[in-house]
Amino acid sequence: MEDTVSRIDTLQAIELAEGVEVRLRIAGPLPRGMALGIDMLIQGVILVVVTIVLAISGIGLGWNVASGLIMLAWFFMSWWFPVFFEAGKRGATPGKRSMGLRVVQTSGAPITFGQAVVRNFLRVVDGMPMIPWLPIPTMGFGLAACLATKRFQRLGDLAAGTVVIYDKVAAEPAVPAPPPMDAARPLVVLRPEEVQAVVAFRERAGLWSEGRRAEIADHARELTGDHGAAGVSRIMAMAHWLQEKR
Amino acid sequence: MTAELRPRSDWEAVDLGLALVRRDFWRLCACWWLGLSPMVILSFVFLRELPVLLVLACWWWMPVGSRLVLFVLSRRLFGELPDWKSVLREWPRACVRRFGFRMIWARFSPWRPLTMAVEDLERLRGKAYSARVRLLLRRGDSTVVLLAMWRAALTFWLALAAVYTAAMFLPAGEAEKWSVSLDEWSSDSWSSMPPSLAMTGTLSFLLAMSLVDVFSTGAGFGIYVNHRTWIEGWDVELAFRRLGNRLRGTAGAVLTAILLVAAPSAADAETTPGDVIAEVKADPDFTVHTETYRVPNSSGGSGWSGSGELLATLGQLVFYLAIAAAIAFVVWMIWRFRHLFGGGRAGPAGRRVPPPPRVVMGMDVAPESLPDDVPAKALELWGVGRRQEAMSLLYRGAISRLIESGGVEIAESDTESDCLRRVAAEAEPFAAYFSGLTEAWMRLAYGRSAPGDERIRDLCAGWPFALKGGPR
Structure with a gap:
């Protein structure tokens, strides 16, 4: 009787070849939010340091060069920082790693570079609505998508076919x-x-x-x-x- | 039981709670608003001019909504979804139950999502209640406290998000007024706010509160279930119950089978295999779907003529980069396959010969790990009673010599019989001796039956290899 009802579980079973089954421990929005906070902190600190250094060296380089470099640094930090880490071997940004999380494909395989690009470039969409006078995304859309989907995927995850899982559990x-x-x-x-x-x-x-x-x-x-x-x-x-x- | 119970980590327990809420989201939301409705109606009647007080009053009344959510959620977990009649019957009780404690004394308690389950579901009061809460929190309450912080932060955050989502859809004239009043906003300027902005802010706050509270009540319930799974072994109990039912069931089934063995089975005659196949094939999974994709033709690029010079420079840059990448690739390939150029290992026919294995079946077969005179050493070991070692020395010595001087290609993963087959195929003269040795070794290694002294002496005397490992 009981077995006929589909039971809710936080694990996701995936059948591999030859009937082998692996289970992904899907991670929910709260630990992911904390990981995001840590990442933003790291990015902010790096950017402030880089900006100060470049502004000082702008005396020698010329102001236009320095401001160009600062804008480049902002660009790479905000768009490519997570891609770089998630496409790497550990599949996790520093914040995710400190929370014991990792990004994988829905099949459990490590994510590809293309998937890392898609899921992180769509961060802008997940970040909507923006607060106008603070350059901070509220992540309202991402949170809503996360809570509404079965595998806690935000929009970028849905587009790239990825999930965030607990890599190691204490x-x-x-x-x-x-x-x-x-x-x-x-x-x-x-x-x-x-x-x-x-x-x-x-x-x-x-x-x-x-x-x-x-x-x-x-x-x-x-x-x-x-x-x-x-x-x-x-x-x-x-x-x-x-x-x-x- | 409509969720999988297993001991989880704390955050996974929170996730389970969120998943439970998602399943019945609209019903739970309706219950929450039902619980809050008296206060919402009252405050909208009397406090319309003071949005801050209105929100505060609704915030204070929030536990009643959480209680109804918890009521539905907990019953749903155990498989019965309560109908609206029972929710309505629960409603007045949720308003007054332990009013002084829950709504006044412990209203700010960060443990509310967890402790509410103790007082609502276990119906404990006073000393029993606090003892129970202490016991539950013994597994650590860091997640519960973090959840409370999330709740506070997310309520404000989502309210902001809702206000700005609304602002995205505003007509231009109204938006102007909003931004002006937001610029000049201070705590005593409520009266000068445009009424639409004040109303939107209030409603956003209520919406954020409802979402956060419904989900965090679910998360707290998830933690509660998980703690009880850990300290009381709920999952094991359920599994044992199922086991007991199954065993009782099989005992009954055997009995009925014996009783009914003579009765003809009429039920089977009604469905023919053809019917069953047709029924299975009617399933939507078996319909064939066809999707056609059209790849758009890429039209020839144009409109770049204006920036021809820039394009030329870019092209040059790309060209040089490509050359640099090609050179780097070639250098890397040379480095990667440098052993092919060494010449030392290359076979006579120019074919790449894999290096001889150092370990076969977990035994070290490198020639330098063996004594010069293998049979003498083995005999010596046998003499002092270390039989296993003697046999293994003999066997791995033989394999090592076969690889070194017999020219037999033995891979690291080969088993004893693989080795035997390879020797028979590639080093015929040693095959007879090696098969005898293998048999003796396998008897000792797997059958634990040691060969007689006579046999060992024969094996050592008949050692067919050169005493010293020949040069490669």
Whole structure:
């Protein structure tokens, strides 16, 4: 009954050749917004420094040359800075990298130079509406597109066929599970997702209270044939067998 | 359960909440406005002249809207979408529930999206409530606090964006008035504002508040579900429940199968395979779509004559750049394939011979890693009881010698039987000895059955290679 309803998930499964499935951990607008903020900060600092240096050297170079160079620097910083980083090996601007994000194609492959150009040049569209007296894009359109699409894509992402994913996720604090006393073979054949659940029970049991452990284990009474603490230790033994002895 | 439960990182939990809201966005928005409607109506009646107070009053009433959103969202997660009747029944309760605490004492609490779930869904009060919140926040509340900051910042930001989106569509005369009054704007000049601007600002603020609050309530609910998944193992519990149902189901199914084994199956006769195929093929996935693209012809360029000189300079520049790139490419190719010019490794027929492998099947077969007299050393090791080492020395010595002096091409990825086949094909005289050695080695390595002393002595005595590795 439950399986017929399509369930919402933040992971996106992609089937590769030979039935191999990879899952992309799609990233939502909030971490991406923070990455954007960091990027804008970096760009701003670099531009201010470059402008000051060029303005000082303008005394020697002549004012026209210096202002031309400053405009070039502005151009490259605002249009090519993200392209340069995202087309590179890591597929992420410094801000994205510090948030653990990365840009990939919807198929999970690294993005090409052309895609980096498309998605970053369309930043102007995503940045609308502009605030007139501040040269700051509000990113209103981008945010709206992000929230309205299934894979949190802004307009540039939709045009280039890219998504932003979590590249690395900080390890969760884990409480070590109690050491297994013995290994037991499950009496029935388990499906893959059931094996996963049994193993997850052992790995995360350290985070639960004793009572809660017994409560969860009681739901699998058909598997263990036991109640309470005895059931818990039966599941632990089965998980041990599934992980080590098989 | 209409969402995938699994232990997630905090930000992924927020994303899950956003995805949940997106699914029922319009319904949730309607619920939010329903919750806020009394205050909106009141304030538009009495506070029309004071837009700041109007927005503040609506802001203060916001938790009621969030409560209705949470009510729908939480029930939807567990598979039942509440109808409007039950939402309406919930509405007065949402207005008064823990009024003093939620609407006055904790109105500024940054944890509201998370704690509201505890008081609304778990119905906890007083000590139990605060203990529960402490427990939930033990996994860290940095994401919740960051979410609160996002909420404040985004409300202002989106309100600005909405005002300027509206400004984009203004007729010219009105736009003039707006920009003048915005230029002269200060906190005490509300009265001199054009009424259309004040109204647009107010409405933008309400719109931004509704969007941000609906989505951030969803995000807070996502964090709440994720925290509970971590500390209570919801996902494992559900998986075990399904497992239990399946096992109970199979026990029942076996019984019914035994009971019904004699009964003829009438249901199968009704659908013939032809019907099934026709039904499957009627699916829209099987219709053939044709799309035709027309590539526009590029017309010959013209209109550049005015800047002929500039074009010539540009052309020259491109030409020199192309030459420089070509030279750089050739130099890089030479550098990249410099080993082809070395001459030392080139085969007699000028064919490129791959360098002999250093490692085969994870064993080091470089000649300098072996002793000069392999069989003597192996016999010595065997004598002191290090049998595995002795056999492996013998085997990898044989492979190394075959590569070095026998001229057999063995790749790094070859298995034992690959090696045997190659030796049989390329170095016939060694094949008999090598197959015996391989068999003994495989028995020991994979079967853990050591050959007798006699056999080892034979293998060492029959060593067919020159004692010292021949020069290449």
